[in-house]
Amino acid sequence: MLTEPSARETSLPPPRDLTFAETDWDVLSRCWHPVAWSEAVEPPAPGGRGKPLSVRLLDVPLVVWRTAEGKVAVARDLCPHRGTPLSLGWTEGETVICPYHGFRFAPDGACRLIPAHPDRPIPPRMRVATFPAVERFGLVWTRLAGDLPAEEGLPVFPAWDDPAWQRVTPPFVDIAGSAGRQVEGFLDVAHFAWVHAETFADPDNPVVPPYKVTPTERGVESHYWSTVPNWPKGQEKPTPEGFLWLRHFQVFPPFCALLTIHFPGEDRLCILNAASPVSARKTRLFVPIAKNFGVNDPVEPVHAFNARIFAEDQAIVERQKPEDLPLDLTFEAHILADRMSVAYQQLLARMGLGRGFTA
Ligand code: FES
Ligand SMILES: [Fe+2]
Known part of the structure; x- marks a missing residue:
């Protein structure tokens, strides 16, 4: 069944190393595309860690992970702190964890923990861009922009x-x-x-x-x-x-x-x-x-x-x-x-x- 896109939707500008004509990228970024087999996106081990997946769509590096509850999340594979790919890290509970300084990001893109300052408020800008994710036909699908519902965008x-x-x-x-x-x-x-x-x-x-x-x-x-x-x-x-x-x-x-x-x-x-x-x-x-x-x-x-x-x-x-x-x-x-x-x-x-x- 289609799951409701839960991620906060964030539109991206086209990447700098774009291989598409910019006008094509604008159109394609609003369409749903498959990015991974569902079975390749595994939840963390019970009480332990899991491995996020690194994929690329329309020249944009993405990180895909599954929460302990089984929900799939798709985000830009770029930590907002110092630009490290989050896919180099690991998952725990609902979060993906950056391997550089251990910041934790939830499926809605919000930072949940800054281990260096666990008692200080988390700056609102400390968010990773996320995209809606649905699982259908054994695949994880996402889109990078727009508001096309999955029911209208998937085969x-x-x-x-x-x-x-x-x-x-x-x-x-x-x-x-x-x-x-x-x-x-x-x-x-x-x-x-x-x-x-x-x-x-x-x-x-x-x-x-x-x-x-x-x-x-x-x-x-x-x-x-x-x-x-x-x-x-x-x-x-x-x-x-x-x-x-x-x-x-x-x-x-x-x-x-x-x-x-x-x-x-x-x-x-x-x-x-x-x-x-x-x-x-x-x-x-x-x-x-x-x-x-x-x-x-x-x-x-x-x-x-x-x-x-x-x-x-x-x-x-x-x-x-x-x-x-x-x-x-x-x-x-x-x-x-x-x-x-x-x-x-x-x-x-x-x-x-x-x-x-x-x-
Ligand atoms: S670069 Fe990701 S936590 Fe610092
Ligand atoms: Fe053929």
């Missing part, structure tokens, strides 16, 4: 909450490429026969049948029917004669997309591509998966298959130029199969992204 992924489905949380993948390029690649259906020939697709089946893209409340979707199966190579199962595989893509801009693959019968595999824009040149890709078949099977083979597919994609996305996804549609040439990618670029442009690039 919609009902299968995740169905207790009859198996949930899989493969290790994240760090990509030396932009989130826009990565998501565009996830939506691209013409590359299967070329990039994924060794994992699931067929190099002799490159034709992309026509498909439609339609607007949704939050973004766009497409229903892509083709003969490209989704069996891992070497583990193919009998498929009815003439069976068409449906891949249902739903885009949640800026950087999430849900793919539901319809296997023969009622078997379904849902893959949420949740790309975290670490910087304009780095992306941390989280892929929560839910499936309604083989629900008691070990998850390792799913992790391994997923890792191979995303490694195949990574080899391309890390070499594309320009690194930013061009939102001026005249910049690259398009084919009919690119409908979804063109619609995605238009969505991002409508959010106000790409102005720095095209100006």
Whole structure:
């Protein structure tokens, strides 16, 4: 369930070593992004210490920790006293503790203790900037600015909450490429026969049948029917004669997309591509998966298959130029199969992204 953002909300100016166009950063900082797997953010040991997590979002270093009560907190990874990363310290109770002089900070950013002067009042300016945090789809999500409620900013992924489905949380993948390029690649259906020939697709089946893209409340979707199966190579199962595989893509801009693959019968595999824009040149890709078949099977083979597919994609996305996804549609040439990618670029442009690039 969504937990109410509890942190005092603090907007930041863009960081000085910004890799984004400032106009893009302004737009992206108001959006929700995933920053960590929930299971990686552990509470302190009972009566003892825990380890906060250091992450980066939109060029901003963040510290993520879980309180003894189980609540997740996200703050700027910068002690307001002398600029030490709080993530170098540890957690105790509800607080994160700076390793330099031991100041303690609560999830709302307030300083709770200055060990050098335990009896003196704490200066009001001794606060760390904090950001709202919610846990959803096995992930911790946050945003750096604005007031967009999580319900409106997070993807919609009902299968995740169905207790009859198996949930899989493969290790994240760090990509030396932009989130826009990565998501565009996830939506691209013409590359299967070329990039994924060794994992699931067929190099002799490159034709992309026509498909439609339609607007949704939050973004766009497409229903892509083709003969490209989704069996891992070497583990193919009998498929009815003439069976068409449906891949249902739903885009949640800026950087999430849900793919539901319809296997023969009622078997379904849902893959949420949740790309975290670490910087304009780095992306941390989280892929929560839910499936309604083989629900008691070990998850390792799913992790391994997923890792191979995303490694195949990574080899391309890390070499594309320009690194930013061009939102001026005249910049690259398009084919009919690119409908979804063109619609995605238009969505991002409508959010106000790409102005720095095209100006
Ligand atoms: S730098 Fe963090 S307590 Fe001094
Ligand atoms: Fe791919």
